[in-house]
Amino acid sequence: MESLQNLSNEIFYEIFGYLDYFHVYQSFFNLNIRFRKFLTCSNVLIKINISSISKSNLEHYYTNTIILYPHRIISLCITNKFCYDLHISPHHILSRFIRLETLILENIDTKYLSNIFRDISTLSNLSTLIITCLGYVRDANQYLLQIFRLPALKYCKISLSERYQSNPLPFATNEYSPIEYFVIKHKVYLQNIDRLLSYIPQIRRLSLDNFLANNEYELNQPIMLNHLTHLFLKLDGLSFNNFKLLIKTFFSTIEVLHLSVYGKEEYINANQWQELILTSMPFLRVFNICVKSSISLLSMSKLNEFKSLFWHDRQWFFTHEGYLGRSFYIPTFYSINPYRQKNI
Numbered sequence: 001m002e003s004l005q006n007l008s009n010e011i012f013y014e015i016f017g018y019l020d021y022f023h024v025y026q027s028f029f030n031l032n033i034r035f036r037k038f039l040t041c042s043n044v045l046i047k048i049n050i051s052s053i054s055k056s057n058l059e060h061y062y063t064n065t066i067i068l069y070p071h072r073i074i075s076l077c078i079t080n081k082f083c084y085d086l087h088i089s090p091h092h093i094l095s096r097f098i099r100l101e102t103l104i105l106e107n108i109d110t111k112y113l114s115n116i117f118r119d120i121s122t123l124s125n126l127s128t129l130i131i132t133c134l135g136y137v138r139d140a141n142q143y144l145l146q147i148f149r150l151p152a153l154k155y156c157k158i159s160l161s162e163r164y165q166s167n168p169l170p171f172a173t174n175e176y177s178p179i180e181y182f183v184i185k186h187k188v189y190l191q192n193i194d195r196l197l198s199y200i201p202q203i204r205r206l207s208l209d210n211f212l213a214n215n216e217y218e219l220n221q222p223i224m225l226n227h228l229t230h231l232f233l234k235l236d237g238l239s240f241n242n243f244k245l246l247i248k249t250f251f252s253t254i255e256v257l258h259l260s261v262y263g264k265e266e267y268i269n270a271n272q273w274q275e276l277i278l279t280s281m282p283f284l285r286v287f288n289i290c291v292k293s294s295i296s297l298l299s300m301s302k303l304n305e306f307k308s309l310f311w312h313d314r315q316w317f318f319t320h321e322g323y324l325g326r327s328f329y330i331p332t333f334y335s336i337n338p339y340r341q342k343n344i
Contacts, residue, residue: 020047020049021046022048022057044072045073045099046072046074046075047102048061048065048073049075050080051077051078051079052080053083058086062090071097072099073097073099074125076090076091076100076103076104078090078091078108079106079107081134084112091105094119098122100123100125101152102127103126104128104130106130106131107134110133113133113137113143113160120146121146123150124152125152126153127153128154129156130157130158131158132157132185133159135161136163137160137161137162138162139162141192143160144160144196145169147179148172148175148176149175151178152178154179155181156179156181156182157182158183159184161187162186165187165189169195169199171198176199176200177202181203181205182205183232184208184210186209187210187211187212188210188211188212190211190213190242191213193246193250197223197225197250200225201225201226201227204227204228205232206231207232211234211238212235212238213235213237213239222249223250225250229254229256231254231256233259235261235262236262238261238264239266240264240267240269244272244276247276247280251281252281255284256284256286257284257286260289260290261292264291268291270305271305274310287314287316288335289334290332293331293333294329295328296327296329297327297328306318316335317335318333318334320332
């Protein structure tokens with residue numbers, strides 16, 4: 001204890017910066033007068049994580065910290081869906097956290113979204129936003145537009161599932177987002193991709209976990225995404241022709257591609273991949289692919305075309321496993337040198 005007392009306040013600032021404030025408060029507040037003053041001074045910033053906290057502890061936390069020091073709160077994380085229904089849940093007073101930089105709200109009911117987005121529109125320092133919803137929203141695009149207006153936002157991960165496809169976003173005109181890392185877990189349609197990208201010219205890493213196409217679509221105009229290096233796509237129903245168009249129109253600057261495809265045999269074609277990479281992806285250094293589809297037995301030779309020098313020279317290797325039927329093969333074709341960084 002004596003050696004702990006000898007540490008400077010600067011060291012405690014650094015240590016406490018890695019910890020949830022509730023645990024700091026429980027451990028140090030009642031030790032002595034020095035720590036009590038230290039924890040109540042305005043210089044100690046507060047990170048709140050109430051994902052696994054009891055109701056009684058939350059009540060104590062709310063009364064003795066959250067309400068008293070909202071101007072010191074820089075991070076808030078709630079993942080327990082039962083917390084949101086409590087009147088003491090801090091998501092009800094977001095607008096009071098004027099220094100908030102990180103907001104994580106997972107497993108939240110959609111009935112709270114309107115008030116949450118109204119409040120976060122006032123948070124000029126918010127740089128990280130993660131929201132995943134339970135149930136369906138009526139119009140995901142209205143929330144995306146509010147996200148794009150946040151002036152300091154750099155990282156956003158969002159899941160706003162819709163029961164029915166909403167109207168397309170309008171194209172951005174003079175309003176652009178500073179987002180650099182964007183993860184969208186809900187459905188994004190090919191018909192909306194150019195509109196979506198028009199809002200995020202500073203994007204560096206983009207992940208679309210449910211990218212759909214119902215039919216062929218003619219994209220409007222190229223959008224320059226000069227900073228984009230990492231692309232993560234899970235495709236459903238998108239033809240390879242449309243995929244090529246996407247790459248040539250928007251994604252030619254990428255260095256890292258992680259691609260998951262379901263039900264499209266045409267993606268198991270080494271020659272067309274080689275042509276696309278050589279002509280439209282000059283900076284590509286990481287190519288990680290997984291394709292699940294059925295192919296005819298006559299087409300199984302296509303799997304061996306990924307063993308040519310083009311692939312070997314780049315150290316891109318693949319394998320497949322699956323079910324062999326009477327006249328077809330259902331493989332999972334995938335990279336066997338999976339790269340460490342698979343998610344944004």
